[in-house]
Amino acid sequence: MTRLLLLTALLALAACSEKEAPPEPVRPVLSVEVKTLNQEDLGRFAGSIQARYESNVGFRIPGRIASRNVDVGAEVEKGALLATLDPTDQQNRLRAAQGDLARIEAQYINAQANARRQQQLFDRGVGAQAQLDIAQTDLKTTKASLDQAKASLSQAKDQLDYVQLRTDHKAVVTAWNAEAGQVVTAGQQVVTLAQPDIKEAVIDLPDTLVDQLPPDVVFLVAAQLDPSINTTATIREIEPQAQSATRTRRARLTLTETPPGFRLGTAISVTLSSAIKPRLELPVSVLQEVDGKTRIWVIDPQAQTVSPRDVTLISRNDSTVVLSGGVKAGQRVVTAGVNSLKPGQKVKIDEDSPR
Incomplete structure (x- = not known):
């Protein structure tokens, strides 16, 4: 009878111990949302x-740069003046060409008058054919010299225009390769222009x-x-x-x-x-190796519990892993504390978890 009472007391004590056993703790975890990658x-x-389009421009003639009119970064319109050369030499050549043209024009007038006079004498029968031929030849020679002098004057005017370096399109000045006072050769790169x-x-x-x-x-x-x-x-x-x-x-x-x-x-x-x-890419911390298998812990957002999921790796490095499946985009997986979880365990998702 005594033994029976003792056994009954032990059973009652054990029942009380089972009732008073503490519940499974809710474990806070870090997690990440699974996303599909379409780009590598x-x-x-x-x-x-x-x-x-960029162009390196320079002067068509040699000379000493007298001024630089714009700075790097400036936006310039078509025809804007970028820089100028000292025009002294070109001005002297222009005056010399103008003088040559005036002299030859006078010679041409005399040659015309002489040829006309010799023609009149020959027509009246008092002039020689040889004199007429000489006068006409002088007229043609002087006419050729006159054409050459006009061309020289036009060239001298162009040379004077070439002392100004202008843009032929809207541009931005990106670089200068010469400074004021520097002597440059014809065609030497002076400034770089970019079409914006x-x-x-x-x-x-x-x-x-x-x-x-x-x-x-x-x-x-x-x-x-x-x-x-x-x-x-x-x-x-x-x-x-x-x-x-x-x-x-x-x-x-x-x-x-x-x-x-x-x-x-x-x-x-x-x-x-x-x-x-x-493909699916996740942090390497989601992995857990158990009995030669690789698995991750997937969170059930409704029940706030976790469950293990076996996965197959495609690739792995020090920070990330690429999975062939086992989880879907939009699900959340545990990224920290995977070795202390149990199937069905209650978890609390950290609000600051990376997404």
């Missing part, structure tokens, strides 16, 4: 916005990457100071040879659109991406 990033590079209407992105790409670019590569071009100013671009041309010092090749990209914020010289950041088969 190939790298990010710095560059600048430049004009597609058509702009493009210019970057330097590693030589090894250029050879691996897929045909459908897409460039995302964004202003470094304001990434919200952005557009896409495609390759227009790539230098055929790499620069020996940097082993890079300059690439020029045609912009899909040209935002107003893309001014000439704007520093840009260019991200390369290529279309790929849709």
